[in-house]
Amino acid sequence: MNEHPDTRDLLGPYVMGALEPHEERELEDHLEECASCREEAQELGLAHERLADLAYSTETPPEDLKERVVDGLPRREARGVPAWVAAAAAALCILAVLTAVLTPDLFGGRALASANLNPTDRAPDAGGEVSIQGTGENMEMRLEAWGLPPCKNEQYYELWLVEGDDRVSAGSFTVGQSGRVDVRLNAPNFAGSYPKVGITAEHDKDPRASDEKMLSGELHEL
Amino acid sequence: MNRVEDEVLVRRVASGDERALAGLYDRYAGLIYGTGIRYLRDRGAAEELVQDVFTSVWRNASGFDPARASFATWVYRITRNRATDLIRRRKARVRTVDNELPFESGEIDPSGEISRNFDVSAALSRLSSVHREVLVLAYFHGLSQREISDRTATPLGTVKSRTTAALRALRETMSFDENRWSADE
Numbered sequence: 379m380n381e382h383p384d385t386r387d388l389l390g391p392y393v394m395g396a397l398e399p400h401e402e403r404e405l406e407d408h409l410e411e412c413a414s415c416r417e418e419a420q421e422l423g424l425a426h427e428r429l430a431d432l433a434y435s436t437e438t439p440p441e442d443l444k445e446r447v448v449d450g451l452p453r454r455e456a457r458g459v460p461a462w463v464a465a466a467a468a469a470l471c472i473l474a475v476l477t478a479v480l481t482p483d484l485f486g487g488r489a490l491a492s493a494n495l496n497p498t499d500r501a502p503d504a505g506g507e508v509s510i511q512g513t514g515e516n517m518e519m520r521l522e523a524w525g526l527p528p529c530k531n532e533q534y535y536e537l538w539l540v541e542g543d544d545r546v547s548a549g550s551f552t553v554g555q556s557g558r559v560d561v562r563l564n565a566p567n568f569a570g571s572y573p574k575v576g577i578t579a580e581h582d583k584d585p586r587a588s589d590e591k592m593l594s595g596e597l598h599e600l
Numbered sequence: 601m602n603r604v605e606d607e608v609l610v611r612r613v614a615s616g617d618e619r620a621l622a623g624l625y626d627r628y629a630g631l632i633y634g635t636g637i638r639y640l641r642d643r644g645a646a647e648e649l650v651q652d653v654f655t656s657v658w659r660n661a662s663g664f665d666p667a668r669a670s671f672a673t674w675v676y677r678i679t680r681n682r683a684t685d686l687i688r689r690r691k692a693r694v695r696t697v698d699n700e701l702p703f704e705s706g707e708i709d710p711s712g713e714i715s716r717n718f719d720v721s722a723a724l725s726r727l728s729s730v731h732r733e734v735l736v737l738a739y740f741h742g743l744s745q746r747e748i749s750d751r752t753a754t755p756l757g758t759v760k761s762r763t764t765a766a767l768r769a770l771r772e773t774m775s776f777d778e779n780r781w782s783a784d785e
Contacts, residue, residue: 387757390764394738396745422764425771428720433739435717437634443647444625447654448618542615542662573612573620596617599604 385415393423491570493595495577501526501592504557506577508537508595510569517565519548523577526553526592533581535592537563540574545587550580572597606671606722607664614661621658624671627725628718629654632679635714639683645690652682672722676715680708723773731766734759 385408391397392405409416495506506523521537529535529552539546549563576594578587606627612620632653636646656678664674687708709715724732737743737751745763749756 387761387764390767391745391760393767394763396738396763418768421771422767425767425774428716428774429724429735429739429767429770431713432631432717432720432724435634435638435714436630436740437637437646439629439633439650440647443633443650444622444629446647447625447629447651448622450651451618451621451655451658541611571608571611573615573617 385412386418389415389419389422390426393419393426491597491599493575493597495523495575495593495595497525497593498591500579500590504593506593506595508575508597510565510597512565517569519563519565519569519575520561521551521563522558522560523553523593524558526557526559526577527579528555528557529553533579535559536578536580536587538576538578538587539565539569539572540576540594541572545576546572547585547587548575570597570599606725607666610657610661610664610666610671613658614664621654624657624675625654628672628675628721631714631717631721632675635679635709636683636686639708640686640690645686649679649683649686652686653679656682670719670722672718673715676718679718680714683708720770720774723770726773727766727769730762731769734762735766735770738763 385405388397388401388405392402397405409419490510490512492507492509495504495508497504504523504525506521509520510517511520512518519537526535534550534552536550537548539548548565548569549561551559551561551563553559574594574596576587577592579590579592580588604623606624609620609623613624629650632650633646636649637643640646640649653675657675660678664671669677724735727735733752734748737748738745743751745759746756748754748763749759752759754762
């Protein structure tokens with residue numbers, strides 16, 4: 379509704395009782411004559427009442443309570459996940475947050491989410507970064523990794539989106555003697571909703587992920 | 601930019617993401633703590649309620665089904681049940697001391713007001729950051745329109761129109777059952 383735009387803009391502060399006295403008088407004069415503005419004021423008044431109730435019922439918890447809640451969480455046994463994942467989690471959180479803050483535009487495009495990749499015992503010198511960018515159906519994942527053992531024979535690496543026990547392949551690639559890779563892979567449009575990514579070494583055509591985990595990291599929205 | 605939906609955060613909690621739980625804490629802890637103070641009448645017990653609720657969310661996130669209820673409804677039910685448990689436990693403990701009850705018996709949230717507050721809190725979290733900011737400053741920090749203007753370095757007229765737009769967006773976002781609400785009133 380675009381009638382009386384100036385008056386309508388004041389309806390929010392009006393229902394909150396936050397207008398100057400002269401503004402309030404003028405607006406009330408207008409409301410007496412304008413049914414559509416009265417109706418809108420009634421709708422905004424309901425939202426105001428609900429918010430006021432919420433504010434009344436809300437108390438600020440002690441500052442340290444959040445830390446106590448998180449610190450007191452029961453340890454969760456990760457099903458089938460090696461101990462290194464749990465050990466790396468804290469460091470990954472810090473690294474990924476730093477990545478999000480310091481390099482919001484990781485690869486020059488508009489990144490939606492990113493992850494720093496941490497190594498496993500299979501590739502202790504490896505590392506990498508994953509960035510998800512794009513919109514709608516045109517999503518892609520940019521992977522940059524280093525320190526991976528060169529592929530031999532039929533071996534290749536596969537990038538996975540990971541959530542719990544679910545694995546969705548985001549594509550495969552090979553690595554030469556440099557141990558480095560810098561590729562863009564088509565990503566499903568829901569890629570950013572996955573909490574983790576991982577890279578495994580694969581040797582056959584089995585569509586499932588192998589147990590040979592090389593790198594993993596937590597995705598963080600930017 | 602809108603924030604991540606509650607339901608997405610719960611999925612991440614289910615996969616062991618403590619930061620996602622901290623995100624849900626930021627959205628709901630104040631309301632749960634306030635509910636605790638109101639019904640348990642003790643700040644220490646209210647803190648215990650907050651800890652119990654978020655531990656329960658952590659433990660049971662994998663069983664949360666967004667097709668059956670919103671996260672706000674789910675966490676409200678956990679809060680109500682945990683608060684009821686705490687009241688019973690404290691009643692039993694106090695009875696053994698002096699046989700008097702410091703708490704009124706009765707159902708928690710009989711009018712549905714706390715339930716509505718969880719819905720409004722969820723709706724508030726879904727607003728754009730500029731709309732949420734102006735409402736939070738006004739309602740939760742008690743700032744006047746002019747004080748919000750000063751705090752955010754935004755012209756006063758813009759603050760007023762933004763406040764109107766924010767309330768309108770909130771009204772449209774609220775996922776409450778109008779019939780149930782009017783029946784309660």
